[in-house]
Amino acid sequence: MTRTNEPDQTALTGEAAAQTGERPRRRTVDVWLTGTEEPDYTDEASQEFQPDDTERELAEQLGSVVDDDYFIEEQPQGDDERMIVNMGPQHPSTHGVLRLQIELEGEIIRRTKPIIGYLHTGMEKTAEDLMFMQGGTNVTRMDYLAPFHNELCYSLAVERLLGTDIPPRAQAIRILMTELNRISSHLVALATNAMDVGAISMMLYGFRDREQILDFFEKATGLRMNHNYIRPGGVAADLPPGWRADVTEILDTLPRRLDQYDAILEKNPIWVERTQNVGVVTTEEALAYGLTGPTLRATGLEWDLRKSNPYSGIEQYEFDVITGENGDVYDRYRIRVDEIYQSMNIVKQVTDTMPKGDYMTGDRKVAPPPRGRINESMEALIHHFKLFTEGFRVPEGETYAAVESPRGELGCYLVSTGGGKPWRMHTRAPSFYNIQGLPIMMADSLVADTVATIASLDPIMGDVDR
Amino acid sequence: MSVDGSDRVGKDMVDAPRTPAETGDNAEEGIEFDRETNGGVGSADRDGDEPTVDPGLVSLIEGIEGASIEDSVGQTVIRLPKDSLRTVAEAAREAGFEVCADITAVDWFRERRVRYDVVVSLLSVSRNQRVRIIAGVPRDDLTVPSLVPVYPGANFPEREVYDMFGIIFEDHPDLTRILMPDDWTGYPLRKDFDVGGVPVQFKGSHEVI
Numbered sequence: 001m002t003r004t005n006e007p008d009q010t011a012l013t014g015e016a017a018a019q020t021g022e023r024p025r026r027r028t029v030d031v032w033l034t035g036t037e038e039p040d041y042t043d044e045a046s047q048e049f050q051p052d053d054t055e056r057e058l059a060e061q062l063g064s065v066v067d068d069d070y071f072i073e074e075q076p077q078g079d080d081e082r083m084i085v086n087m088g089p090q091h092p093s094t095h096g097v098l099r100l101q102i103e104l105e106g107e108i109i110r111r112t113k114p115i116i117g118y119l120h121t122g123m124e125k126t127a128e129d130l131m132f133m134q135g136g137t138n139v140t141r142m143d144y145l146a147p148f149h150n151e152l153c154y155s156l157a158v159e160r161l162l163g164t165d166i167p168p169r170a171q172a173i174r175i176l177m178t179e180l181n182r183i184s185s186h187l188v189a190l191a192t193n194a195m196d197v198g199a200i201s202m203m204l205y206g207f208r209d210r211e212q213i214l215d216f217f218e219k220a221t222g223l224r225m226n227h228n229y230i231r232p233g234g235v236a237a238d239l240p241p242g243w244r245a246d247v248t249e250i251l252d253t254l255p256r257r258l259d260q261y262d263a264i265l266e267k268n269p270i271w272v273e274r275t276q277n278v279g280v281v282t283t284e285e286a287l288a289y290g291l292t293g294p295t296l297r298a299t300g301l302e303w304d305l306r307k308s309n310p311y312s313g314i315e316q317y318e319f320d321v322i323t324g325e326n327g328d329v330y331d332r333y334r335i336r337v338d339e340i341y342q343s344m345n346i347v348k349q350v351t352d353t354m355p356k357g358d359y360m361t362g363d364r365k366v367a368p369p370p371r372g373r374i375n376e377s378m379e380a381l382i383h384h385f386k387l388f389t390e391g392f393r394v395p396e397g398e399t400y401a402a403v404e405s406p407r408g409e410l411g412c413y414l415v416s417t418g419g420g421k422p423w424r425m426h427t428r429a430p431s432f433y434n435i436q437g438l439p440i441m442m443a444d445s446l447v448a449d450t451v452a453t454i455a456s457l458d459p460i461m462g463d464v465d466r
Numbered sequence: 467m468s469v470d471g472s473d474r475v476g477k478d479m480v481d482a483p484r485t486p487a488e489t490g491d492n493a494e495e496g497i498e499f500d501r502e503t504n505g506g507v508g509s510a511d512r513d514g515d516e517p518t519v520d521p522g523l524v525s526l527i528e529g530i531e532g533a534s535i536e537d538s539v540g541q542t543v544i545r546l547p548k549d550s551l552r553t554v555a556e557a558a559r560e561a562g563f564e565v566c567a568d569i570t571a572v573d574w575f576r577e578r579r580v581r582y583d584v585v586v587s588l589l590s591v592s593r594n595q596r597v598r599i600i601a602g603v604p605r606d607d608l609t610v611p612s613l614v615p616v617y618p619g620a621n622f623p624e625r626e627v628y629d630m631f632g633i634i635f636e637d638h639p640d641l642t643r644i645l646m647p648d649d650w651t652g653y654p655l656r657k658d659f660d661v662g663g664v665p666v667q668f669k670g671s672h673e674v675i
Contacts, residue, residue: 117645124630125654129661160539287564287591290619301591308594399539400568400587400598413585415572423577428568428587436622465645 082110085447089118093196093451096461098435100450107446112439116432119465127425131391132158135425136228139412142427143463144225145188148174148181149405151230154425156311157401157414158232161394164363168355170234171313176247176350177220177229178312178403179343183254184213185406185458186336186343193333193455194265197274202264209257216246233367234360247351251344258340265333275330279441279453282327289440290433293408294339295457298324298331305404317349329449329456336458366392391420400428407431407458431463523597526557541598548584548601552611555586555599559616563588563597566617569624571603571631575657581605582633586613603633612638630655 088099097118103111127138139154140147152174159166191206214224219240221227229236265271281291283299296303304321306314322338324331360367368387369380396418402411411428434457441453519535519542526544527533530553533546546554555566568587575581580602587598603610612635613620624635625644632653635641643650652659 117643117647120645122654125659125661288618290565290567290617303591397539398543398572399541400596402567409567411568411587413568413570413587417577424570424572426568426570426585428570432622432626433619436619 087450089115093192093455095192095454095459096464098454098459098461098464100438100454102442102447102450104447107448109442109445109447109450112442114435114438116435116461116464119461121466123466124424124426127422129421131420132232132394132422133388133391135422136231137226139425139427140226140228141462142429142466143405143407143410143431143460145185145460146181146405146407146410147226148177148230149403149410150427151228152178152312153401153403153405153410153412153427154414155230155232156403157399157412158394160399160401161397161414161416162232162363162366162392163395164233164361164366166234166312166361167358168313169357170359170361172350172354173235173239173359174230174312175314175317176239176347176354177217177235179346179350180213180216180247180250182343182406183340183347184210186340187213189336189406189455189458190261190265190333193329193452193458194271196451196455197271199264199268199271202261205257205261205264209254212250212253216243216250219243219246231360233363234358238359244351244354247347251348251351254340254344258337261337272330274449274452275333275456276328277326278329278445278449279456280326280328281437281441285440286327286437289436291408291437292430292433293404293406294332294335295327295408295434295437297322297335299327300325305402305409309402311401311403314346316353317346319343319346329452332456393418393420394422402428405430407460407463408434427466429463429466431457431459431461432466435459435464520595522561526554526561526597530554538598541596543598543600545600545602548603548610551584551586551599551601552613552616555588555613555616558588558597558599561590562592563590563595565589565591566613566620566623567596569613569620569627571627571633571655573631573655573657579604582608582631584610584627584633608632609634609636611636612641614638629653632656 083104085102085104086099087102089097091098099115099118101113101115102109123138123142127135130138135154135158136151139150142150187206187210191203191210194202194206217227218224220243221229221236281295281299283296283301285291286296286299286301292303300323302321302323305311306319307321319342322335322342324335364383368374368384369377373380374384394416396416398413398415400411400413402409404410408430409428410430413424413426413428414422415424417423438453438457442450445453519537523542523544524535527535527546530546530550533544533550533554535542535544537543544554565588566586567589568585570585572583572585573581574583582603582605584601584603585598586601587596589596601610610633612624614624614635615637621639622644624638625641627633628635628638628641629643629645630653642648646654
């Protein structure tokens with residue numbers, strides 16, 4: 001709309017309009033008082049929107065007309081008019097930089113388009129420039145709430161190409177770490193999901209308990225996150241002295257806390273109302289769109305890679321696969337809580353049956369010599385130096401390894417041409433595929449359910465964009 | 467190489483890196499075109515067992531010219547010409563592969579005659595089975611039939627492959643860049659896209675300054 005200082009000669013006063021039968025037009029006001037005519041102020045009502053503004057101009061001022069080819073459809077007039085709302089990328093409840101274009105009809109969401117890529121850092125390209133031993137530092141930063149799963153998945157792919165055997169203790173440590181990681185990740189999922197529907201205290205409690213697990217990670221690996229602890233050939237270091245007491249303390253504390261969270265959420269009618277029958281997805285839809293993890297299990301399908309495609313000796317431990325019934329937000333929440341109990345069960349079994357032995361493979365092609373040997377043997381020192389400057393070579397081939405991350409199937413497609421660096425490393429990120437399910441889950445639901453649905457997928461944008 | 471090649475090998479060096487591959491770093495030696503077009507990968511089973519291929523999967527590629535089925539480190543791989551990709555995917559879906567687990571691509575720049583491979587991982591939940599379909603895409607014809615009509619979940623990964631490699635999926639409903647900015651030039655995961663030396667592409671930064 002152009003604004004002018006010239007008094008609008010054609011504007012009719014209310015009186016004249018009444019005589020001619022036309023609707024009065026909006027007055028232009030000489031704001032700088034440069035005009036010769038006295039500004040003709042009328043009553044206050046004339047300051048409001050006047051009906052002579054075309055529908056289009058009004059809509060533009062209200063921000064409801066967005067030029068986007070994707071959403072072009074017939075625009076119903078009147079109250080049925082559709083509106084595009086842009087949610088994100090900076091939005092507290094999109095768990096990072098997820099952007100959604102939502103087409104609204106009143107309060108009802110008709111269509112959704114997820115727009116991603118704001119956190120893309122080219123990690124798959126970076127992986128081609130890192131040696132196989134260094135690759136762990138790269139992949140661990142993808143899904144930053146489940147770094148151990150990323151490292152394990154990558155290491156499994158490298159080891160499959162190498163054909164290396166992993167000692168039992170290293171396998172048990174891997175299971176211990178990944179299952180503790182699953183607990184900490186699910187705690188954050190609970191915390192953020194509850195925060196998004198208004199339970200702020202739950203957010204604080206969830207992060208508090210996660211911190212206890214991260215303290216143990218820090219003790220064992222040196223870092224709270226991004227550990228690079230699970231490496232091709234085993235793990236980087238043995239468990240620290242006193243680890244059993246730390247793990248036992250975590251296992252003792254958590255059930256008490258989880259009972260409290262049940263009191264906060266499960267017995268809270270607002271939480272139940274806001275999650276049940278919200279964001280529903282069926283098994284067929286979930287399979288067609290490649291949704292995995294708690295989202296798929298919530299639809300009632302018993303599919304867990306730990307059972308169907310066991311890795312790192314997890315088949316030795318007893319646990320149940322938790323499934324839901326309705327495939328809604330509530331079921332996904334419930335599955336996460338119950339999976340925490342199952343993971344605690346696994347961690348307890350690992351703690352009780354931790355085998356003795358090496359934490360790294362004895363294959364000197366992959367593993368550096370022991371520290372003690374380096375101090376006394378020149379060759380061992382050279383060997384160590386060569387391994388960490390040139391790296392080890394992986395035989396030519398291509399493979400795909402998958403683990404069950406807290407968000408679903410985490411896969412690693414690895415191609416080697418026989419050199420010291422991967423020719424191609426691709427990560428099948430569970431969040432990337434789960435985001436695809438958002439348009440189905442949110443179709444014909446209410447705006448208020450949007451944040452609950454997003455949070456129930458537990459998307460990690462570092463995993464989505466990589 | 468000198469350490470590995472010398473005879474001064476200590477106790478810890480007994481099985482130091484000494485694979486047959488260490489003598490030939492193909493990327494440095496230049497273009498090598500005498501390799502088989504799409505084969506030659508993962509023929510050896512690392513565990514020493516006989517490679518086995520499920521006979522049920524062989525029926526997927528019956529009647530398709532140029533298709534082969536093989537074992538790659540214990541996993542079943544189907545290699546086929548790109549034009550029959552959707553036909554095989556439809557047959558696989560009929561055969562119980564409900565999930566398109568992953569779609570990606572590999573750039574064989576200066577390694578093979580057919581430059582790109584599109585890699586589709588299919589998963590059967592009902593049969594607990596996986597199969598990987600690899601279709602070669604030559605550099606002068608970068609089109610591949612889209613799998614979105616067969617697997618709706620192929621939407622995002624195909625956009626990613628287009629974004630990263632410039633491979634065009636025909637009949638894709640919305641083939642736009644997904645991770646990179648819309649106005650980005652080049653395809654980052656191609657091997658001839660340099661890692662360093664990319665000028666920072668900020669939109670409108672000169673106007674602000």
